[in-house]
Amino acid sequence: MSALPHRQSGSATMTADASHATASFAAPATSSWTAAWTTSPQRPGAGFAPNWSEWGFAHQTVRQVVRLSVGGDTVRVRLSNAYGTAPLTIAGATIALSTGGAAVRADSLRHLTVHGTQTFTVPAGAEYASDPVPFKTAGLEPVTVSLYLAAPTGPATYHAQAMATSYRCAGDQRAEADGTVFTETSQSWYYLSGLDVTGGPARPPGIVLFGDSLTDGTGSSPDANRRFPDALAERLAAAGRPRAVLNQGIGGNRVTVDSGWLGVSATSRFRRDVLGQPGVGTVVILLGINDIGISEVAEASPFPVFAPYTDVSADEIIAGYRDMIQQGRAAGLRVVGATVMPAKPSAFSTTRSEAKRTAINTWIRTSGEYDAVLDLDRALVSSSAPDRLKPAFDSGDHLHLNDTGYRAMADAVDLAALG
Structure with a gap:
């Protein structure tokens, strides 16, 4: 059986989750494969x-x-x-x-x-x-x-x-x-x-959208392909610039925290879910809201799927971003950061979590550590309440988007920022 190709030559063993299950990856000497569809495996x-x-x-x-x-x-x-x-x-x-x-x-x-x-x-x-x-x-x-x-x-x-x-x-x-x-x-x-896939017309390297439920598509219409990655792929095709757009989101996923039900931390799965995809050249990182929000619902809404309710600081999340930037750059990828969108008035939004979100977004916008920034926060917030999603984009839970909102996310992407 052919082993999954890795971007680097030789072979590597990667941790599949926090319990150290492993998956082996061996790269072919040459590869013309392009990942055309992906999803992130979960326990x-x-x-x-x-x-x-x-x-x-x-x-x-x-x-x-x-x-x-x-x-x-x-x-x-x-x-x-x-x-x-x-x-x-x-x-x-x-x-x-x-x-x-x-x-x-x-x-x-x-x-x-x-x-x-x-x-x-x-x-x-x-x-x-x-x-x-x-x-x-x-x-x-x-x-x-x-x-x-x-x-x-x-x-x-x-x-x-x-x-x-x-x-x-x-x-x-x-x-x-x-x-x-x-x-x-x-x-x-x-x-x-x-x-x-192989064959077909020549095209630029693919794009991995690496994130949580906002990438996964929570709130979009089932069986309609209305997620953010779908809308971005459609926009690129309509512009005459088709590229592979890969959805590597996991609902509830966190930058720094491993979860039995919500996936291993983003920093841990980056190697498998981003670097393990053939034919990609850019990764967009849209993560952080679960790190700052899940700890806020421990008492208000103790839903077992969210456990553990780890309190994570803004500095710890930023350190996680830096880890993923380093991993991506070492593999030759363009690394793009997306700002964290608001969640008010959901249980994820408190005075404490909003302070963390503000600090994180300030770093994303001003640090210069990403190759480019997609300011989805500013693009999708209400003009009258900048700490809330625009009502037309809100799926109803004030955290996830509807079909219109995911389309607006894709429309807000500066295609030049993708490389």
Whole structure:
């Protein structure tokens, strides 16, 4: 099986989470792959909504729909068992163009292989890629990946908040075209961590949007591809400057704090989720609101998924930014910082958290340590209340954006700042 490519030559072992699960990465001597779609793997857990991760799968097919930010002539699929405690056997897998819901275009369906075989095993802690498959796709085109899991998998590595529907049914239905057998649904992705493409027109290196729920897309319309990264990819394509735009957000993620349900800290996962993506040249860091906000809700709204309720200072968050800037620069990336947007009057917003947010944003704007700054805070706040989101952009919880707000985020990006 092909190991996931790393930006640097040779091989490396990276920590998958705070309990030191590891995933091995080995780079090819040369690579023309570009990551066209990604998501950040998470530890199995209850999460914000019911999902299938804690129980996993047995004698079932799971079909997942994703939209590629750029197209190509050949594709490979990356699967992650980063948080698995046992080897993961894929009894069969397919890729196909989506026609809506769980349905696919039958003439586009291709079987995925590893070393030419349709059944393969991903070791515990590893993330691997399939063999290349001739598969012509266009940018912003939805595709499905179907995995047949015959033997019990145990708890599944997943991504909690997909803002997209995944489908499940009994038996081996990976080649089923009309999708009617897929009667169970979930709003998470399972095992799937990336789709890479080669071929197609030349384009600039890709962009990783690295963040929390505001990158992940919380508050946007499910199955509509209305997240911030989707809107930015659409804007670049409409401007005649298509580039891969990768969503590496995890809802609730923090710069400095590891969480069982909300992901390992951003500084820890930066290597895997940013530097481990082929064909990228820029990273945009939009993080910090959870570090300063979650400690404020410990008494007001003790929701178990938020634990631990670690109190983090502005200086500690800035130190985390500096760590990620150093990691990115060492790998040759352009590192762009985005200001932290307001959360008033949510429980995340207190006098103390607002003081931290002000200090953080002042540093982002004035330190000169980022290659460029996206001042999303100033672009999206209310003109009459600069400590609140503009009402037209507010999803209703005063923290997350709606579809209009995520589009406004993308429109506020200075494309020149992306390099």
